[in-house]
Ligand code: ADE
């Protein structure tokens with residue numbers, strides 16, 4: 001399948017820009033060719049032609065854009081996590097693909113429960129494989145990569161607590177944050193609040209998928225009850241000016257993923273995506289891919305799309321990158337270094 005938004009000129013000014021990504025799921029970043037290799041090696045009962053497999057794990061142009069369809073892709077993807085080698089390989093390739101896209105700083109989030117499920121791998125092992133592989137590849141390509149452990153709203157808080165504890169234990173392996181994702185409408189985030197509070201006390205930063213499938217009230221819940229440092233998506237915050245005011249007062253940062261919002265049905269027309277309005281309202285926003293492989297995008301193509309379809313100027317795009325670096329889950333010392341490097345690269 002062709003990328004959904006391919007560069008139109010041979011010199012891609014958006015590729016040349018150094019970029020920072022705060023919201024990318026490992027499970028949404030698998031190369032399709034790698035999936036074919038894994039399917040063949042492990043005798044998976046999935047189609048072994050690129051075209052037919054792509055239909056199962058990527059969003060095509062002519063399929064329904066809604067959450068059920070979007071999340072269905074993750075169910076198929078879970079079949080692929082068959083060995084430590086597979087998990088190390090997909091992590092390595094996700095970091096390599098980011099580096100080749102000139103992403104100079106990336107927080108890669110991963111869902112230990114999803115990666116461990118088919119083979120019943122211990123969560124701790126899975127988390128170590130991801131961290132070690134990401135760190136090794138980041139070093140090889142000379143980029144900065146941090147990790148965020150993600151839990152799902154539809155899994156139990158007990159499971160989330162285990163993941164959070166392991167994430168705290170693995171801070172020295174580059175885990176910097178805790179995230180919650182999944183179905184916002186049927187599963188409230190509140191039961192996870194004590195876990196998020198404890199994780200923060202133990203030195204992790206937190207981000208919460210909210211205001212995507214659910215309304216602005218979920219953004220308020222994420223900020224006030226869970227104490228989120230950043231919000232995943234949050235595009236529906238504009239539905240309530242009081243929540244906009246709250247986010248501004250707290251300096252909450254929004255990890256906006258425009259194409260993902262379109263493909264999941266949150267934003268029926270991409271051209272009407274509210275990113276520009278969020279910026280105008282004075283919210284702190286960043287541009288992200290969410291699931292580049294599922295959506296058939298890269299951060300470069302997303303920047304180009306934001307320029308051509310959402311009307312962001314080059315200055316505004318560069319500001320989005322600096323916002324990301326300023327909101328990175330790193331020490332003040334590391335931030336200073338990153339900000340300096342990015343400012344120089346963006347000149
Ligand atoms: N998990 C992966 N992508 C997601 C999204 N866009 N919303 C909620 N959960 C997700």
Ligand code: ZN
Pocket residue numbers: 023025181209232290
């Ligand atoms: Zn996400």
